[in-house]
Amino acid sequence: MQYDTLRVSDAAIYYELRGHGPLLVLVGAPMGTRFFAPVADLLAADHTVLTTDPRGIGASVLDIPESDSTAAARAGDLARLIAHVDAGPAAVFGSSGGAVTALALAQHHPGVAHTVIAHEPPVNAVLPDRAERDAAIEDIIATYEAGDPAGAWKKFMINANIHEGPPPGPEPDAQQLADEAFWFRHEMRGTTYFEPDIPVLRDGPTKVRVALGTDSAGQLLDRTSHALAERLGQAVLPFPGGHIAFVMDPPGFAQRLREVLAAA
Template identity: 35%
Template sequence: MSEPTVGCLRVNGATLHYEVRGQGPLLLLIPGGTGGAASFDGIAEDLAEEYTVATYDPRGMSRSPLDDPEAEQRVAEHADDAFRILELLSPGEPARVFGASSGAITAVHLLTARTGRITRVVAHEPPMVEVLPDSPEHRALIGRVTATFRAEGLMPAMAVFAAGLKKDGDTGEPEAGADAGPGDGIDADAGPEAGAGTEVEAGIELPPQAAARAQQTMADLPYFVGRIVPAFMSYVPDIRRLEALSDRLVLAVGEDSRGELSYRPAPFLAERLGSELLHFPGGHTGLTTHPAEFGELLRKAFSA
């Protein structure tokens, strides 16, 4: 794999680490959870044969430090960060945008806020639970996760979060004695390295690069659980605006995610907008588990 061009961009309250590969029209990839730019390593090289592929670590994650580590997070500000990258790399030219999970929420808001700069958005499993008919239940889940995190710490909060993301839609408390190890529930929204911290803590030797990424994932988890989960999963999209932009929005899900909470908003919103729902291979982290197939389908989605 060729090395990307790496840069830093100052934005309001943060410094963003970004990476660029290839030539052609700009394709911005927005990661979800704690994945960061590295979450796209499996697909970026192939996409760079056709596009200028840019990705980055969202503010507060990995190599994109906040000026104020205690700053509250807002979807609109994360979307403005993405816009600043567009302006830097493709000034005045419309771009294509892909977002995964919480990054998909950023992409959806970017489309509604900066319509003239976006030709198409592919949003893979955005956990916009506020669009669902049973949104009060999920609002309560977020409240329990936040309260548990403050009172008991990271792993108990992750156990509560995992229970709320299960396929049966159960948002109740985890069973007593349930294993709340670092991998539990993280795969649902924390990026491809999620769960890798289990191997690190267990003393299993990983390749140096994988070990470093696993350690970074674990380091980013408190920020993810404490700031990103409550801010992003309480986001309410502008449905009326999206109806007017439905020809530019492709909502997508993973074939193996059916029934999970992170799966449900996309088909519900697609039906509301009268738009097609695209199924990608794998589950919520299909771009990591099925990179070749995922990348090829993404390429087709942008060329359609």
């Protein structure tokens, strides 16, 4: 594995590169390289796999730490990384906020990726109750800013219609707490308020597909995924597991992603 940082106009973007073969980019937000490492190692058997920490998260440091992270800004970083490694055009798999980054890449940098797979994108704009969902985001952020992270997480899970929280883990370290703060304060709005340009995403040079975990039925991202896919005139691509299945079952997820890329 190679790792380095790429200097962009307002940040240093950390990335990792492994394997050989066609370029495949795995991107999250706020999830960074460490979440994708197990599945990236598997996919590196037949792909050149690029992963990155999104701006303001992990080892990707902003010149002005309080800057907001928008999907368009993250897509610009991704376009520069793909050009920098000089192995494109790429297939891009984005999950959660990374799915929104991938959609913004297809929208604002057409042709940089030949294929984008947007896995469970949290895009409020495609929902009929968008105003209510936007208000919920503002309430979550306000709760965090009032000094109640646990309350903010509880409201986040209710809004996402996820009734089971993650299993107890070790106490978060300083970097994890910093990433959490950045996500609530500077990334959540810039992700969930993204405005998809449906004609560009549907008819542009990048093939865009929407994916959904089979265990995510009934959750908010089930609704956003189906709504976006319907607007694009397609059915959702089923993937195994739930929202972070690439963390929970890297072999099964890698197998499914290979199948989807082969069909694309």
